[in-house]
Amino acid sequence: MVSNPVRPLPALPAELRAHLPAELRGLRRDGVRLMVVDRGAQSIRHSRFIELGSFLRAGDLLVVNRSRTMPAAVPAYRQDGELVQLRLCVRHVEEWHVLCVEPDPPHRNVALREGERLQVAGVETVVRGRRADLPLLWRIDPLREGLERMLRSGDPIRYSYVPEPVPLSHYETVYANEPGSAETPSAGRSFSWELLFELRRHGVQLADIVLHTGLSSLQDDAVDAEHPLFEEWFAVGANAAEAVNRAPRVIAVGTTVVRALETAAGRDGQVRAIEGWTRLRLKAGSPLRVVDGLLTGFHEPQASHFDLLRAFLHEPLLERAYREAITARYLWHEFGDLCLIL
Amino acid sequence: MSDGPKRLAGTVAMVTGASRGLGRALAIAFAREGAALALCARGIPALDEVANAAAGLGADVLAVPADVRSTRDLERLVALTLDRFHRVDILINNASELGPTPLPYLSEYPQAAFDDVLQVNVTAPFRLTQALIGGMLLRNHGVVINVTSDAAVTGYAGWGAYAVSKAALEGLTRTWTAELAGTDVRMYAVDPGDMDTDMHRAAMPDAVPSELARPDDVARAFIHLVTSAEPAVAGHRLEAAALGQ
Numbered sequence: 310m311v312s313n314p315v316r317p318l319p320a321l322p323a324e325l326r327a328h329l330p331a332e333l334r335g336l337r338r339d340g341v342r343l344m345v346v347d348r349g350a351q352s353i354r355h356s357r358f359i360e361l362g363s364f365l366r367a368g369d370l371l372v373v374n375r376s377r378t379m380p381a382a383v384p385a386y387r388q389d390g391e392l393v394q395l396r397l398c399v400r401h402v403e404e405w406h407v408l409c410v411e412p413d414p415p416h417r418n419v420a421l422r423e424g425e426r427l428q429v430a431g432v433e434t435v436v437r438g439r440r441a442d443l444p445l446l447w448r449i450d451p452l453r454e455g456l457e458r459m460l461r462s463g464d465p466i467r468y469s470y471v472p473e474p475v476p477l478s479h480y481e482t483v484y485a486n487e488p489g490s491a492e493t494p495s496a497g498r499s500f501s502w503e504l505l506f507e508l509r510r511h512g513v514q515l516a517d518i519v520l521h522t523g524l525s526s527l528q529d530d531a532v533d534a535e536h537p538l539f540e541e542w543f544a545v546g547a548n549a550a551e552a553v554n555r556a557p558r559v560i561a562v563g564t565t566v567v568r569a570l571e572t573a574a575g576r577d578g579q580v581r582a583i584e585g586w587t588r589l590r591l592k593a594g595s596p597l598r599v600v601d602g603l604l605t606g607f608h609e610p611q612a613s614h615f616d617l618l619r620a621f622l623h624e625p626l627l628e629r630a631y632r633e634a635i636t637a638r639y640l641w642h643e644f645g646d647l648c649l650i651l
Numbered sequence: 652m653s654d655g656p657k658r659l660a661g662t663v664a665m666v667t668g669a670s671r672g673l674g675r676a677l678a679i680a681f682a683r684e685g686a687a688l689a690l691c692a693r694g695i696p697a698l699d700e701v702a703n704a705a706a707g708l709g710a711d712v713l714a715v716p717a718d719v720r721s722t723r724d725l726e727r728l729v730a731l732t733l734d735r736f737h738r739v740d741i742l743i744n745n746a747s748e749l750g751p752t753p754l755p756y757l758s759e760y761p762q763a764a765f766d767d768v769l770q771v772n773v774t775a776p777f778r779l780t781q782a783l784i785g786g787m788l789l790r791n792h793g794v795v796i797n798v799t800s801d802a803a804v805t806g807y808a809g810w811g812a813y814a815v816s817k818a819a820l821e822g823l824t825r826t827w828t829a830e831l832a833g834t835d836v837r838m839y840a841v842d843p844g845d846m847d848t849d850m851h852r853a854a855m856p857d858a859v860p861s862e863l864a865r866p867d868d869v870a871r872a873f874i875h876l877v878t879s880a881e882p883a884v885a886g887h888r889l890e891a892a893a894l895g896q
Binding site: 375377379380457476477478481482483485486487488489502505506510517 | 723726730734
């Protein structure tokens, strides 16, 4: 149904990868740029994130993901003393699903053995085996006092374009609450409370949900290109559901919020309070029952993120936006600039 | 008092430095009023003792051994608390460092000790509040109480780093209050007065205990502050003795 682009999309130039958060690049947290894609007018405008209010109307509802980022990259020792890094992807009560990679860049996958024991922050866990649908993910016994262990010994998951460690507080949004995300719900990372207060004064409403993110990469290009899908835990409370059902226009801050709200939406377009696991995959042609707009970061076209954008944008406008973002030198990834799709 | 209605049932309070002195008294007083508690301190046996005492009063208690000078410990305290209780309604930045005793004059105050006092008394409350206030603002509900001292406003010889740190903490309280204008998240700096505590004995070994306030009585003033139907004006320094019980 979606035709291949006539011209191949240009690769993302390396220098456009944001290697530090804005507040460590001499700007403020909210000092990033904003590209505004208007689907009705088929227009693309260039602005600054602090001007967000000028693109919104009184009554608009911003929905944010209040999930707190965990230090989800945890050192572990195999029985022969080999040091590996576990990246927690899915935290079920009865079983954890983790990626196992080398401790140093480029963090290639490490093959474990079924039944082998790992030492993680002073406690032992047992590898139960591979996940059938995603063999790069290992099923392990949940760590005893697992969150506590992770908080003692883990670090934020960091990709190659962030050359030096960045403290966890810079990965957190300013409204982060319950811990559970493996990676930052980054579309909201640039918000300051100063900006949120200003938007509120303009009549923009704020609601919050929780979706604990998994991994954005399984450290294998071929597997990542298949856009692996795994379940993510989410919760939409009664207050948020009511606010969404009442709002004339709902703008999701991040694709995680789209996933949570569209999972919570019935066929009648009404959102109900719900919590659980979502496996919803949004792609070109997926109906958007409740979300009218999206604030998102810039991520590479091979990421599954691009699939979801196709639910919002037809291919020609998506391509145009992608090319223009590169020409206009927007910064990419979790510490980069932002794009508002209305 | 324990026979009355539990005025803080359903709320979650965090108290730092909860193992001794005012912190211990606050933990017990909040437990009596029905609050769920997140407590931290460095000394594990003393922390466990307070946690058990509070749990014995029916409180749901999370005790986290933590050194508030450590960023990782603070994040661990916050994340474990939010994982367990999903929110914090009342944060009391109580953990305080007096500095070396007998109290040296500033002219010979060791810089490392000076930095340490500021880290415990200013940087830790700043970072802990920052980590928790986002959730309070989403719910538009919350109280932060910073424990200060009259040393912040009076120049007592020998109280150098402690006085500087408490003056800074009061400045933080005033500034943050201005930034919270229009919200229902309130911040106070409360001076408990001279109390019969280990810290006071270390600072002033010759004080007469009977002339000092009892931490349990001071803790009741904190309860009054967070339960009063007409909230006190935020931002300014408040004296516990004037708050009523």
